[in-house]
Amino acid sequence: MTDSTSASASASLPRRIDFQKDLDGKKTDLYVLKNTSGVTVAITSYGGRIVSWLVPDKNGRMVDVTLGYNSLDEYLNNNESYFGTLVGRYGNRIAKGKFTLDGKTHTLPINNGPNSLHGGKKGFNARVWDARSIDDRTLELTYVSADGEEGYPGKLTTTVVYTLSDDNSLKIDYTATTDKPTVVNLTNHAYFNLNGEGSGPIADHRLMIAADRYTPVDETLIPTGELAPVEGTPFDFRKPTPIGERADADHPQIKHGGGYDHNFVLNGGQTATPRRIATVESPQTGIVMDVSTTEPGVQFYGGNFLDGSQKGKSGNAYEKRSAFCLETQHFPDSPNQPGFPSTVLRPGQTYKTTTIYTFSTK
Numbered sequence: 001m002t003d004s005t006s007a008s009a010s011a012s013l014p015r016r017i018d019f020q021k022d023l024d025g026k027k028t029d030l031y032v033l034k035n036t037s038g039v040t041v042a043i044t045s046y047g048g049r050i051v052s053w054l055v056p057d058k059n060g061r062m063v064d065v066t067l068g069y070n071s072l073d074e075y076l077n078n079n080e081s082y083f084g085t086l087v088g089r090y091g092n093r094i095a096k097g098k099f100t101l102d103g104k105t106h107t108l109p110i111n112n113g114p115n116s117l118h119g120g121k122k123g124f125n126a127r128v129w130d131a132r133s134i135d136d137r138t139l140e141l142t143y144v145s146a147d148g149e150e151g152y153p154g155k156l157t158t159t160v161v162y163t164l165s166d167d168n169s170l171k172i173d174y175t176a177t178t179d180k181p182t183v184v185n186l187t188n189h190a191y192f193n194l195n196g197e198g199s200g201p202i203a204d205h206r207l208m209i210a211a212d213r214y215t216p217v218d219e220t221l222i223p224t225g226e227l228a229p230v231e232g233t234p235f236d237f238r239k240p241t242p243i244g245e246r247a248d249a250d251h252p253q254i255k256h257g258g259g260y261d262h263n264f265v266l267n268g269g270q271t272a273t274p275r276r277i278a279t280v281e282s283p284q285t286g287i288v289m290d291v292s293t294t295e296p297g298v299q300f301y302g303g304n305f306l307d308g309s310q311k312g313k314s315g316n317a318y319e320k321r322s323a324f325c326l327e328t329q330h331f332p333d334s335p336n337q338p339g340f341p342s343t344v345l346r347p348g349q350t351y352k353t354t355t356i357y358t359f360s361t362k
């Protein structure tokens with residue numbers, strides 16, 4: 001067991017040179033955003049991944065709160081956990097890798113049980129994005145996905161802008177346009193441990209999610225279509241509750257997910273401007289993370305599939321439930337669920353969402 005002190009001691013940045021490589025005919029690199037209070041976010045153009053995220057704890061020590069690796073080679077060797085990455089063209093699952101749009105059925109690669117997950121076998125997480133440093137706080141990433149790539153129709157041009165502010169927030173603005181009707185659901189897959197990456201369980205973290213309902217799933221984690229009330233279930237996070245308290249509760253949905261791996265229906269639906277939808281706090285470090293988004297949903301994934309086989313930046317193994325993700329999104333399998341908010345994007349329209357992670361201490 002490491003405590004927050006040793007987690008803090010490991011809070012240094014990976015070396016840029018270990019992210020500079022020729023890949024798919026492009027050059028990858030590492031970009032560092034830093035604000036006046038020393039909050040530092042390192043991002044690689046490979047997958048647009050957040051590699052490190054250093055924030056102060058209640059004693060002013062810098063803690064790296066996100067899981068990841070020290071080199072591009074390690075990311076190339078393990079793409080399955082989606083550490084810190086941008087996810088597309090469609091984040092989360094599409095049932096049996098099939099959907100029908102305007103009367104035409106499209107077939108996607110199956111890479112998660114019987115389903116297609118996170119954009120297929122080589123999603124946006126495994127692509128080299130074109131990076132442009134706008135200033136020392138702002139990084140713009142662009143990826144052009146060809147018509148038919150991973151089975152999706154339409155050439156999709158996606159731009160993601162990461163902006164770090166002096167209020168210790170990282171804003172992620174996503175935009176996309178297409179030349180044919182398609183489906184889009186973009187997110188970031190950062191894994192957080194507010195005691196420091198590699199520092200053990202997140203069971204003590206207190207989580208609030210502003211959602212009266214969630215989308216129950218079948219045993220392959222595809223939504224049934226129902227929007228079920230959280231009231232009286234282990235999914236009621238409307239008041240801050242330790243993540244570990246009900247993670248093994250005797251509830252069929254907890255069994256399907258092997259713990260928490262569910263989409264929450266955020267109160268207020270999709271919004272024009274981001275509003276706060278979740279807060280997580282660590283009693284140990286006093287680090288508080290607020291999540292704001294324009295999206296109608298968030299996948300709360302409790303790190304159930306981490307199994308200790310991967311060693312992260314600090315050299316410590318990433319054990320089961322030693323991190324959590326809050327992936328802001330449209331609901332899983334929306335292309336097959338007429339009752340869910342639409343993920344269809346048509347030529348002439350611009351896909352536009354914003355998510356903000358803000359850190360403070362208490």
Ligand code: BGC
Binds near residue numbers: 080082221299327
């Ligand atoms: C999914 C999990 C999956 C993880 C890593 C999450 O978005 O919901 O089931 O294991 O991503 O792929």
